[in-house]
Amino acid sequence: MAPLKLTDKNLPQIAAADKTNIKVPTYPRDGDVKEGIVHVGVGGFHRSHLAVYVDHLMHHGVTDYAICGVGLQPFDAGMRDALRSQDHLYTVIERSAKGSFAHVIGSINSYLFAPDDREAVIAKMAHPDTHIVSLTITESGYYYNENTHELQSEHPDIQYDINPANEKNPRTTFGFLYAALARRHSQGLKPFTVMSCDNMQKNGSITRHMLESFARLRNPEMAKWIAEEGAFPNAMVDRITPQTSPTDKATLANDFGIEDSWPVVTEPFSQWVIEDRFSDGRPPFEKVGVQVVKNVHDVELFEKHKLRLLNGSHSSIGYPGQLAGFKYVHEVMENPVYRKFVQQMQQDEVKPLLPDIPGVNIDNYCRTLIERFSNPTIMDQIPRICLNASGKVPQFIMPSIAEAIWVTGPFRRLCFVAAAWFRYLQGVDDNGQPFEIDDPMRDELQARARAGGTSPWELLNIKSLFGDDLRGDKRFVETISTAMEEIARDGVMKTLPKYVD
Ligand code: CS2
Numbered sequence: 144m145a146p147l148k149l150t151d152k153n154l155p156q157i158a159a160a161d162k163t164n165i166k167v168p169t170y171p172r173d174g175d176v177k178e179g180i181v182h183v184g185v186g187g188f189h190r191s192h193l194a195v196y197v198d199h200l201m202h203h204g205v206t207d208y209a210i211c212g213v214g215l216q217p218f219d220a221g222m223r224d225a226l227r228s229q230d231h232l233y234t235v236i237e238r239s240a241k242g243s244f245a246h247v248i249g250s251i252n253s254y255l256f257a258p259d260d261r262e263a264v265i266a267k268m269a270h271p272d273t274h275i276v277s278l279t280i281t282e283s284g285y286y287y288n289e290n291t292h293e294l295q296s297e298h299p300d301i302q303y304d305i306n307p308a309n310e311k312n313p314r315t316t317f318g319f320l321y322a323a324l325a326r327r328h329s330q331g332l333k334p335f336t337v338m339s340c341d342n343m344q345k346n347g348s349i350t351r352h353m354l355e356s357f358a359r360l361r362n363p364e365m366a367k368w369i370a371e372e373g374a375f376p377n378a379m380v381d382r383i384t385p386q387t388s389p390t391d392k393a394t395l396a397n398d399f400g401i402e403d404s405w406p407v408v409t410e411p412f413s414q415w416v417i418e419d420r421f422s423d424g425r426p427p428f429e430k431v432g433v434q435v436v437k438n439v440h441d442v443e444l445f446e447k448h449k450l451r452l453l454n455g456s457h458s459s460i461g462y463p464g465q466l467a468g469f470k471y472v473h474e475v476m477e478n479p480v481y482r483k484f485v486q487q488m489q490q491d492e493v494k495p496l497l498p499d500i501p502g503v504n505i506d507n508y509c510r511t512l513i514e515r516f517s518n519p520t521i522m523d524q525i526p527r528i529c530l531n532a533s534g535k536v537p538q539f540i541m542p543s544i545a546e547a548i549w550v551t552g553p554f555r556r557l558c559f560v561a562a563a564w565f566r567y568l569q570g571v572d573d574n575g576q577p578f579e580i581d582d583p584m585r586d587e588l589q590a591r592a593r594a595g596g597t598s599p600w601e602l603l604n605i606k607s608l609f610g611d612d613l614r615g616d617k618r619f620v621e622t623i624s625t626a627m628e629e630i631a632r633d634g635v636m637k638t639l640p641k642y643v644d
Contacts, residue, residue, distance in 0.1 A: 146396040149229040149403045156245065160400055170201040170248030172209075177272045178252050179208035179426070181264075183215060183316055184279040185222050190248065191235055191384040191409040193340055194213050197250035199431035200407075207274065208274070208426040209252040213264055215280075215316065223256040225405035234395055234406040238520040241411070245399045257319070261312050268323030274423040276323075277338040278350070280316050282534025283583045285343070285353050286631075288607045289537045294356040295607070305360040310353060317357040321365070324358075328368055333423040336374040341456055344446050344539055347377035347418060374422035379412040379445040381453065385523040410521055412511075416445040439617065446501045451493050453512055455541040457484050459556070460516065461528035463563040464513060466573050467635040472523040476516050480636075483643045486513060488556035496546045526581075529567065533584040536564050537608050548616045555622055562626030563635060565602050568592030573634035597627045 144160065147153045151172065158167045180197065182189055189212075197210055212231070214222055215229045226233065231251045237244045261411070267277055286295040295301060303309055304318035311317050324334050337354065339346035351373065358366035384407060391408050395401050418436040429435050436442050457472075464475045475481050489509045497505065516523075540560050547554035569592045571577050580589060588602070595601030599620065603609050613619055629638040 144400060145398045146402040149232050149234065149401055151232065153510075154232075154247065157401055163243075163245070163399060163465045165245045165247060165399055165401070167200065167247040170249070171206070172205070172230075172249050172252060174204050176201075176209050176252065177207045178267075179272060179274045180210045180212040180277055180302070181213055181268050181273050181275070182210050182251075182277045182279070183213045183319070184281070184284070185212035185214060185219070185226075185251070185338060186279060187384040187386060187407050187409075188278045188380075188382070189277075189340065190233060190251075190407045192380055192382050192413065192415065193279075194248055194250045195235060195246070195413070196415065196428065196431050196433060197426070198246070199247045200426050200428075201250055203427075203430055205426050205588070207272075210250050211267055212251050212254040212419065213257060213272075214254070214265070215257045215264075215314075215319070217258055219256060220258075222405065223254050223313055224432050226254045228404060232403075234399070234401055234403045236391065236395060236406055236408045236443065237411050237418065238408060238521065239411050239518055243394075243398065243520075245395065245401065247401070261319075264319055265311075265313075265322045265326065266477065268319065269326035269332075271332055272509065273335050275336045275338050275421070275425065276320065277340055278316060279340045280283050281531055282341060282343055282538065283531060284316055285341070285349060286315065286317070287343075287349055287353060290608070290610050292352075294353045296356065296360060301357065302450055307361070315599060317354055320354055321358055323573070324373075325362070325365055328365065333421055334369060334373045335419045336425070338376055338417075338590050340378060340380045342380065342450060342535075344450055344542070345443065346446070347375040347420070351375035358602050372421050372422060374420045376418040376420045377439055377442045377446065379416040379442060379449050381449055382409055382412065383521065383523055385521050386527050388522070399436075402617060408521055410515060410518055412515055414449075416442055418442045428608070441500075444498055448497055448500065448503070448505070448508065449496060450539055451543055452489055452509060454535065454564055455493055455543060455557075455560075456489060456512060456516065457461045457528045458532075458536055458539050458564070459485050459488055459560045461525055462532070462560060462567040463630075463635045464525045465529055465578065465630065465637070466543055466563055466566055466630065468572055468574060471519075471525060472516050472528065473519040475525075476513065480643055482513070484556060484639055487643060492553050492555075492557050493543050495542055495552060496550070526578075530581050531583065532564060532567075533588060536561065540564075540615065541609065544619060545610065548612060554619070558619065558622040558644050559626045559638075561598070562623050562630055565592055565595070565623075565627055566630045568602070573630075573636070597624070597631045599627060605629070
């Protein structure tokens, strides 16, 4: 039978036709449903994580927190068109050795594309039904200076948005948040909670600090109101979500009989630990497996474990893996030497720097990570891991190196990963094949990586990325320089055994 197009009208038929037990929304999607969450940055991760938790809530009868998706960037037009063409429904395909399971998700109710109508986005955020504005805007969307920990206020986008003449046409997330909050303030409404779902240590606190700094440049009164009344919960978010490939669409059509123009593939695992701090109410997240935690310190511990172990290991798979010519994460894990390298970096270099979390066995956590990385069915792409590295390596790898410097701990493998990133930035792999670098700082990084050759200095001198503690440490500079020379001379795979015991 021909696959059925994913639409509200076809849902009963999709559910009935299938032999593999597809879960579809059985809750109402109109009428009494309110859009309590506005989400900026609807990509694969949002659609496999927050939107899935909200879908579960809606199955539990929660009707006030459906999602209005927002795209701020021109490239979001693709998501707008895909979602609008299928009543904002989409399929999540969970894959593992146990098989494939498909869920149709109905928690996204509408979608606004800011380049079409910026005012509509501001009005939506300012609407009394909106209680939460959530974000997956990637690290670079925060305009956060890693060295000073301040807002990059000189950045042309921020300069544009703080100019009152541009208030109705913001470019950055902060411009939209500010305009909407100012409107709520003048209407006597509470500020919405700004809920970051990005991979950053202290993501909520950073969002708060960046938005308050932005607001101070516009109107100190508003900055004060946001500081006093606003809420910015910190959170650890986790679910590996590869980019959707054309094969995924074809498999969904063949195996499940669904025609979906943009499904999401992910793993069975999902975790979300969030601080219980909301300014205008929240849904009962704990009903659907979210760990809602009172103490911000506890959230920070979970964030630290996840960013340093999961994302840090991903970096160790990504940059050297790309140089060595691997295409997928699980292929790297199939190589015994490389696998050992990742395990030893976790065990010998990262784990000793991490605090205990009561109830969490860190060795089990590491073992689970290796299993998740080894899942061959999700086909997680190395170039995805390498994307936007200037916002990732300074979060995932460099803080472990800095802490190892303070305690004179081992860090050769971490330095090898940083060296591989520097080499990667030259844009040519170990076989001389060029590849594309996708990073908001690409031009500067690539020019410096090429000028520096096997010396790290051109790159280390970028003050917004690397702190003085790194630049000033002789042992670090020597170790990374040696690794850069080895990789340039012998390539990753010949060098790697030197870093494995
Ligand atoms: C990855 C993450 O992009 C990356 O660097 O490490 O997207 C990772 O897959 C997620 O954080 C998993 O939760």
